Amino acid sequence: MGCLRLGCAFIMTIIYVALLLALGSFLGALADAYIVNSNIEAIVSALLASPTGFLFQHQWGTIIGAALSCVLGVMMLLSALKPGLESNWLEKYGKPINATVTEIEPKSRSRRAKTKGKSRRELYFTYFVVAEWKDPRTNKLHFFHSGELKTNPEKLFPGCGIRILIDPRDIGRYKMEI
Secondary structure, eight states: OOHHHHHHHHHHHHHHHHHHHHHHHHHHHHHHHHHHOOOHHHHHHHHHHOHHHHHHHTHHHHHHHHHHHHHHHHHHHHHHHHHHHHHHHHHHHOEEEEEEEEEEEEEEEEEEEEETTEEEEEEEEEEEEEEEEEOTTTOOEEEEEOOOBSSOOTTOOTTOEEEEEEETTEEEEEEEOO
């Protein structure tokens, strides 16, 4: 994942966090108002009369709701950035190995497509590359699976070599260079 994709993921997450912050503040104020006064008609009329005054009147609910939504937003940010950061780490510190492609697995999928206003099912294929590598130190055979590929990797075929970056401390963390 390059810098541009990381930047886009970061910007989109900031937008989501801002929306979550507003929604969390509002829902926190509503929860606080309901705890204080369980009369829903009074809560709705106070909210419609002055939305900002409603938020200021129920400050603790607003603060708690905003804090919870910020925590949720930070969790979203980390989950969005993690794949790109992991990929960058492997490119910088990963140990390159040469594995052998054992299989190109086609998987048929279907999706709904619209043509001239009519909806129909469309069949398409995605591909997965499977490779193996024997660790010369332990003689243990390891298998690696690529992520879903939208096009057939025509330059790869069973028996050819492929470069894989592995985490020397955890062979389960790897990046197949396709």
